[in-house]
Amino acid sequence: PINAPEWKWNASIKWDSPMGGLALNYRHVDKFKWYDGIWEGIIGPYDIFDLHYNYMLTENLEFSVSALNFINDSHKELIGGAEMGQQVIMRLNSIF
Numbered sequence: 001p002i003n004a005p006e007w008k009w010n011a012s013i014k015w016d017s018p019m020g021g022l023a024l025n026y027r028h029v030d031k032f033k034w035y036d037g038i039w040e041g042i043i044g045p046y047d048i049f050d051l052h053y054n055y056m057l058t059e060n061l062e063f064s065v066s067a068l069n070f071i072n073d074s075h076k077e078l079i080g081g082a083e084m085g086q087q088v089i090m091r092l093n094s095i096f
Helices: none
Strands: 006-016 021-030 034-035 038-044 048-054 061-068 087-094
Touching: none
Parallel strands: none
Antiparallel strands: 006 021, 021 048, 034 038, 048 061, 061 087
């Protein structure tokens, strides 16, 4: 396919306990050529590790925090786009 690496793969592991849920995700993308109008270049390779934690505070309120790309493998996922780095996201979800 156009603008896609020959190889990319994902792996994840998840653990649920009374202290909350924990998940570790890994994504690998090989180096590939990108062509889109005036944008042309090489993307990758890059490896991303994400860590997610969630905990039910009450029956209707869930807290979660995610550390995305926590090893800070700075990379671009498309030519002309922003460079991707670390992110930390915290959420409170109401369930009703």
